[in-house]
Amino acid sequence: MKPPKRLESLIEEGLIDTVVRQLMSGKEANVYVVRSGDQTLCAKIYKEATHRSFRQAVDYTENRRVKSTRQARAMARGTRYGRESQEAAWQSAEVDALHRLFAAGVRVPAPRNFCDGVLLMDLVSDGDGNAAPRLNDVVFTEDEAQMHHQSLLREVVRMLGAGIIHGDLSEFNILLAADGPVIIDLPQAIDAAGNNHAKRLLIRDVVNLRNFFGRFAPALMTTDYGHEIWDLYERGLLTPHVELTGRFEGDLGEVDIDGVMREIGDALAEEAARRLRMQAQA
Numbered sequence: 001m002k003p004p005k006r007l008e009s010l011i012e013e014g015l016i017d018t019v020v021r022q023l024m025s026g027k028e029a030n031v032y033v034v035r036s037g038d039q040t041l042c043a044k045i046y047k048e049a050t051h052r053s054f055r056q057a058v059d060y061t062e063n064r065r066v067k068s069t070r071q072a073r074a075m076a077r078g079t080r081y082g083r084e085s086q087e088a089a090w091q092s093a094e095v096d097a098l099h100r101l102f103a104a105g106v107r108v109p110a111p112r113n114f115c116d117g118v119l120l121m122d123l124v125s126d127g128d129g130n131a132a133p134r135l136n137d138v139v140f141t142e143d144e145a146q147m148h149h150q151s152l153l154r155e156v157v158r159m160l161g162a163g164i165i166h167g168d169l170s171e172f173n174i175l176l177a178a179d180g181p182v183i184i185d186l187p188q189a190i191d192a193a194g195n196n197h198a199k200r201l202l203i204r205d206v207v208n209l210r211n212f213f214g215r216f217a218p219a220l221m222t223t224d225y226g227h228e229i230w231d232l233y234e235r236g237l238l239t240p241h242v243e244l245t246g247r248f249e250g251d252l253g254e255v256d257i258d259g260v261m262r263e264i265g266d267a268l269a270e271e272a273a274r275r276l277r278m279q280a281q282a
Contacts, residue, residue, distance in 0.1 A: 006045045007032065009116050016043065016120070023131055028187070033123060033131065041112060042131075044119040046091050046187075095119060097164055097189040104162035107155055107182045127178040135171035135181065135212065145216035152181050152209055153225055156202075158240050159183075160233055165190050165198055169205035171212040192233070199230050224248045 003011055003019040010016045020033040023042060032043045091114075098111040098121070109121035124132040140148065152174065159166065166173075166189055173185035192198045206226035214221040223246030231250060232238040 004030070004032065004045065006116070006118060007034070007043060010043070010118060010120075013115070015113055015115060016041070019043075028185075034120075036112075036120075040123045040125075041120050042109070042123045044121065046117050046119070091117060091119070091187060093189060094185075094187040097186040100162055101159060101164060101183075101186075104158060106158045106162065107180065108186070109182060109184060124175045124177050124182045124184070126176070132175040132177045132182065135174045135176055138176050140213070140216045142217045145213040146220070148176075148181055149209060149213040149217070149220060152183075153206070153229075153244060154240065155181070155183060156206060156209075157229060157238060157242065157244075160192055160202065160229065160238060161240060163192050165192050165195075165202045166205050167201045170208040202230055203227060220246075222246075 001019055001021060007016065007019055011018075016034045016036045018035045020035060020040070022030065023033050024031040027047065029047055030045045032045070034041050034043045095111065095114045098108055098119075101108045102110055109124055112120040112122065114120070126132045135148075156166075156169070166183065166186060168185070168188050169183065173183065175182045175184055190198060190201060192202070195201075203226035206229065210220050210223060210225070225244055225246050227248040227250060228244060228246065229238065231248060232242060
């Protein structure tokens with residue numbers, strides 16, 4: 001196929017040879033299958049993230065580092081340069097997170113290069129060598145749901161051990177490769193130690209996993225792995241080999257009304273987004 005304009009410079013620089021086909025088109029990015037020598041990769045071309053609300057951006061970007069105080073001031077004022085800097089920081093966050101997580105042994109696509117707003121990664125494949133499907137497109141048996149749920153909990157723990165929380169983990173950004181689930185889409189990944197929303201976002205990620213796999217394995221709906229994982233993390237007891245029980249009894253303290261309302265708002269927004277994605281697939 002004719003290469004998109006954004007990929008022409010990568011071809012000229014010899015980073016890729018050919019564009020095979022478009023794999024996905026979304027509000028955040030377009031993804032293409034490309035060839036580089038004897039390797040099949042995917043190229044993620046970022047779009048301007050105008051669809052993210054200011055509140056969501058603040059939640060995810062809190063305490064993220066920027067190159068200079070000038071950038072920080074421009075981002076705070078919302079100038080054109082500030083918006084460009086904010087978008088560049090959003091893209092760099094995914095690149096940095098991918099490198100850190102891949103080095104930590106987390107099941108994410110292997111990052112290969114980042115050039116001119118295009119992220120090159122290994123293509124995640126199924127058993128036939130085709131692009132792996134998202135979890136949302138797969139039907140599981142109860143045993144399969146239990147197995148993949150436990151596998152992904154271990155990945156969440158490994159991510160937290162590397163100091164990173166996905167922040168938007170769901171069945172829409174996990175691929176089912178030939179050898180198990182692979183986590184994708186990390187521009188909103190946050191620093192677990194430096195973000196005041198870390199606990200809430202970690203627990204939400206885990207609840208999303210529970211709710212999805214609970215459709216196939218109803219027993220999962222009674223579990224509370226999120227609070228258990230965070231409690232172990234706070235007490236310095238979280239390791240990749242920790243035995244999780246799915247049970248947690250802690251002192252919940254005073255009810256955070258603002259936090260509860262935010263959770264409700266997030267849940268409504270996520271359900272609306274899910275319905276739009278389902279309509280787009282129909």
